[in-house]
C-alpha cells in the first residue's frame with residue numbers, strides 16, 4: 001500500500017507522521033516552497049507567528065496529547081495589566097480592565113515548532129514546490145498531475161492506491177473538478193460542500209511588530225489594544241516566555257487588504273497607531289512584518305478572499321467519509337468534526353484519517 005498526502009500543512013504532515021509510524025509507505029506533495037501551510041514564522045528564530053498563535057489546552061485534548069508526543073511545551077499568553085481602548089483618532093487610548101479569552105496558551109519557540117518537530121520525524125518524504133493540479137482514478141489507482149514550481153513547466157505524474165487531500169477546501173474541490181474518473185455521487189456531494197466552504201482566516205492580515213523591549217509591561221499594560229479606528233483592530237503581546245524577544249501582534253481585520261498595493265504606507269499607519277495608543281513610552285519598532293493571507297495562492301481563492309471570515313461550522317459527515325472504496329480522504333482542518341478550522345481540528349482529523357487508512361488495509 002502506498003499513500004500520497006497532498007498538502008504539507010499541519011493536517012497533512014500529522015497524517016503522514018501517523019501513517020509512517022504505522023509502517024505505511026507515504027509521501028507528501030506540497031505546492032509552496034515551505035511546509036507548514038497557514039503555520040508560518042515571522043522571523044527566522046521562529047518565536048513569532050504569522051499564522052496561528054493560540055491553543056486552549058483546557059478544552060483541547062488532541063493538541064495537548066500531540067505536544068506531549070512531540071515534546072513541546074506551552075506557556076500562558078501574557079495578559080497582565082490593563083488593555084487599551086482605541087476609540088478615535090483625536091483622543092488618547094484609555095486603560096481598561098477588558099476581559100481576555102480564558103486559557104489562551106502559546107507553544108514555546110513559536111507555533112512553527114510543531115511543523116519543525118514533524119518535519120524532523122518525516123525524514124525527507126515531503127516534496128515542496130510540487131503543485132497537484134488534478135487527481136484521476138484509473139484502474140483503482142489515483143493518478144496525480146503535478147507541476148513543479150517555480151517554473152511550473154515540468155508536468156509529472158504520480159500514482160498511488162490511496163490519497164489524502166489535505167489542502168484548503170476550495171483548492172481541494174478545484175483539484176477534483178476536472179474529470180476525476182470516479183463514479184461516486186457521495187464524492188460529488190463532498191466536492192460541492194468543499195467548494196462552498198471558506199478557508200478559515202483566509203481574508204485576514206496579521207502584523208508582527210518587533211521591539212527592543214516589551215516596554216508596555218513596565219507600564220502595567222498587557223500590550224492588548226481593542227481599536228475601533230485601526231488599522232489594527234486588535235493587538236496582543238507576542239513576546240517570548242520571559243518577555244524576549246519583545247513583540248506585539250495584531251489583526252487588520254477581514255476587509256483590510258486594500259493595503260496590499262502599498263505595504264510601506266500600511267506599515268507607517270500601523271506604527272502611527274501604536275504610537276498614538278502607547279503615547280510617548282513607545283519607541284520605534286525594530287521591525288514590522290505584514291502577512292496578508294488574502295493573497296496566498298495555496299490558502300485562499302477569490303471566493304475566500306471576499307467572504308466574511310466567520311468561524312467555520314461542522315460540515316456534513318460526507319466530507320469525513322472515505323470515498324471510492326477507501327481510496328480518497330479529506331483531511332484539512334475545516335473538515336474536522338472537532339474544532340473545525342483550528343489547529344485542534346487539523347490534528348484531530350489527522351488522527352482519524354490515519355487510523356481509518358491503517359484499519360482499511
Ligand SMILES: Cc1cc2nc3c(=O)[nH]c(=O)nc-3n(C[C@H](O)[C@H](O)[C@H](O)COP(=O)(O)OP(=O)(O)OC[C@H]3O[C@@H](n4cnc5c(N)ncnc54)[C@H](O)[C@@H]3O)c2cc1C
Nearest residue numbers: 007009010011031037038052053054132298333341342343
Ligand atoms: C492568521 C491566522 C491566525 C490563526 N489563528 C489560529 C489560532 O490562534 N489558533 C488555531 O487553533 N488556529 C488558528 N488559525 C487556523 C490554523 O492556522 C489552521 O487551522 C491550521 O494551520 C490548518 O492546517 P491544515 O493543514 O488543515 O491546512 P493548511 O495549513 O491550509 O495546509 C494546506 C496545505 O496544502 C497546500 N496546498 C494547497 N494547494 C495545493 C496543491 N494544489 N498541491 C499541493 N499542495 C497544496 C498548502 O500550500 C498548504 O501547505 C489561524 C490561521 C491564520 C491564517
